[in-house]
Amino acid sequence: MQSPKPAPSLVEFIVLTALMISLVALTTDIMLPALDVIATDLGHPDPLEGHLIISVMFAGFAVGQLLVGPLSDSYGRKPVVHASYVVFCAGTLLCLLTRSFELMLAGRLLQGLGMSGPRIIAVAIVRDRHAGRRMARIMSFVMAVFILVPAVAPSLGQVLIAFSDWRATFTLLLVMACVTWGWFALRQVETLPKEARRPLSARNLLAGIREILTTPAAIGYTVCTGLIFGPFIAYLSLAQQIFQRTYDTGLNFTLWFAAGALSIGVAAIVNSALVERLGMRFLSNLALGGAVLGGTAFGALALATDGLPPFGLFMLWLICNFFFMGLLFGNLNALAMEPLGHIAGLGAAVVGALSTGIAIPVGTLISENYTGNLALLTLAFATSATVCLVLGWLINRR
Numbered sequence: 001m002q003s004p005k006p007a008p009s010l011v012e013f014i015v016l017t018a019l020m021i022s023l024v025a026l027t028t029d030i031m032l033p034a035l036d037v038i039a040t041d042l043g044h045p046d047p048l049e050g051h052l053i054i055s056v057m058f059a060g061f062a063v064g065q066l067l068v069g070p071l072s073d074s075y076g077r078k079p080v081v082h083a084s085y086v087v088f089c090a091g092t093l094l095c096l097l098t099r100s101f102e103l104m105l106a107g108r109l110l111q112g113l114g115m116s117g118p119r120i121i122a123v124a125i126v127r128d129r130h131a132g133r134r135m136a137r138i139m140s141f142v143m144a145v146f147i148l149v150p151a152v153a154p155s156l157g158q159v160l161i162a163f164s165d166w167r168a169t170f171t172l173l174l175v176m177a178c179v180t181w182g183w184f185a186l187r188q189v190e191t192l193p194k195e196a197r198r199p200l201s202a203r204n205l206l207a208g209i210r211e212i213l214t215t216p217a218a219i220g221y222t223v224c225t226g227l228i229f230g231p232f233i234a235y236l237s238l239a240q241q242i243f244q245r246t247y248d249t250g251l252n253f254t255l256w257f258a259a260g261a262l263s264i265g266v267a268a269i270v271n272s273a274l275v276e277r278l279g280m281r282f283l284s285n286l287a288l289g290g291a292v293l294g295g296t297a298f299g300a301l302a303l304a305t306d307g308l309p310p311f312g313l314f315m316l317w318l319i320c321n322f323f324f325m326g327l328l329f330g331n332l333n334a335l336a337m338e339p340l341g342h343i344a345g346l347g348a349a350v351v352g353a354l355s356t357g358i359a360i361p362v363g364t365l366i367s368e369n370y371t372g373n374l375a376l377l378t379l380a381f382a383t384s385a386t387v388c389l390v391l392g393w394l395i396n397r398r
Helices: 010-029 032-041 047-075 077-097 101-129 132-146 148-163 167-187 202-213 216-246 250-278 280-304 311-368 375-397
Strands: none
Touching (some): 010 132, 010 148, 010 167, 047 077, 101 167, 101 311, 132 250, 132 311, 148 250, 202 311, 216 250, 250 280, 280 311, 280 375
């Protein structure tokens, strides 16, 4: 009888999980330098509407999460991940070959649907194996690895576009997806045994969703995740405009963008070293307080300078603010998932879909109203952090 395949080591597990989750960041960031070029090349009359390439992808991502979580609780983690990669690769091929802006958006929608599987089920797999502060520590290591992707993705995209065109970015996405998919298929063991699976039925789904929505910690920290992620989505959509149009950094845009992304990675490493000793709630409150103070101070400066403070001060705020975001991303997710271990797939789906469903309209509202005044973006981060502090206080009282 053949012996069961051994599970990957902790280091391999963290790297593989990070690459699966980073598919979201890579798919978002690699074409940031070319959003207006893509819109123009595909015949759209307004190049600034290129940000729809980001927004539509996140819409598909939000819907996909609601599907893959329950399916993985019923049929296992691996089959659903395989199906998700098929959808993602189909969407990527459509984006690569399209000649119209509408089909580009359709392909991005498919990409969003497909990448929800690796993103959500990777979190469920982590929750299958770990809980509490241990999970927060693992997620911090995952964040530290995966944050290197958005740090280098715009630069990589810029190089590909310079030597080829924007379609090369989708070729790279297709190759990276296939490599990660193959690694997962060969090395990751199934973490949800058959006896622990939940039959797929409307009754079980409704009961699980009801439990999640009536668990204060799960729903409260999910809302916090969405509120924090909303301004972050707006920043991703506006990064090219801020650096290249507002501050006229030219080709150096990708370097300044990477500096902010690396700040998140440093924070994730710091969090992984401290979270088991200090706790998720303490570090989250510390980061939220810092985001409130920093965003309020810089927002006041932006208002005093007609929305355009000195670039050096903007980068100082950005790096500090993203350090606080790096402390929050792993901890808030782990806090939301902590009471949901017995329904980790559905839990990860509802947490992910609800937080994304909150983040998308918040981020879209910010990006649609951006006119070059940075006060809007910075005060949005401060406001979201303030609401999260209040929600955290209410949860702790419960």
